[in-house]
Amino acid sequence: MVEPAVVKLHNPSVMDYLRYHLACGRADLRALVTSFTDELQIVRITDAAMGDDGHGLLEALRSVREVVITAVLGRAAEESEPDLVRWLVEIGDELRSDEVFTRAAELVERDSPLWNEQLGEEHLVDLAMLLQTTSRFPRHAATAFSEQLARRTVADLMTWRTKDWTDLYDRLTFIWDALSDVPFEIWEEALERVLSVAEENLLALAATEITTVAKPDAVRLLRFLDHHDRGPGDAFEVVSKKVENLDDPAPWFPDQRAWQRALRRMRRQLHSGERQIGALLARLADLR
Secondary structure (H helix, E strand, C coil): CEECCEECCCCCCHHHHHHHHHHCCCCCHHHHHHCCCCHHHHHHHHHHHHCCCCHHHHHHHHHCHHHHHHHHHHHCCCCCCHHHHHHHHHHHHHHCCHHHHHHHHHHHHHHCCCCCCCCCHHHHHHHHHHHHHCCCCCHHHHHHHHHHHHHHHHHHHHHCCCCCHHHHHHHHHHHHHHCCCCCHHHHHHHHHHHHHHHHHHHHHHHCCCCCCCCHHHHHHHHHHHHHCCCCCCHHHHHHHHHHHCCCCCCCCCCCHHHHHHHHHHHHHHHHHHHHHHHHHHHHHHHHC
8 A cells, every 4th residue: 555655564364364364263263272282372362362353363363261260370370570461451451351460460479579679660651551451460579579669769760860869850750740549658768868859959049140041940940949948048039039140041943944944855756756766666567
């Protein structure tokens, strides 16, 4: 399918065929699932069912849910890892299986905290949010996982060697907002560290000249400290007066003529690409 400057190709795969074949009832799905000899087979077939255009296969799996659940629990008998827990939660939700949720919770509680130190924080935050937002997943396990992740984040923040309060604050708020079920008390130590660094930044601003470009950052710092009852004070008043005497930064507008020239050049390139695609398809047709 050719659109302006875009070529979209559909390449049917073996999995596409299998998904369609099984969804149409052309195989004994119960016999197929019970015959699995490789634990990854159940992962592949459920991934196909939960993927795009997999609704028909998913309904077929639900019709034999007892053998599917048995196969899923067999896959989950090994050592836990985050991707396995995510898969269990997702397929447990689709099959509406408390048994699968219970096994996922057992793995989280048994093999956490957080499996190992090499796992990326965003990956773990995504998993924590999935556990929080899956209504049938055991609340105690979801909360325990979020608290472990929050404590590790706080411990990391306390060791950061940075003189910029925004580095600490932005990371803290990202985790804080994501892990909504974590008690505030866990964040207090990290928040105190952010406030301490912010006050150091305030003292530095009070002793230097503030430019117009730096005004938004200075205003953000003042509002942050004021919100947490760390102002006013001598340094706070000095910085506030400096900021008041500054004009607002001028908004940036691109050179309109240069922008239009670049846009026309891009359009010419796109039209050229369309002609090339047409010629290529014509040559392919001649080869048949």
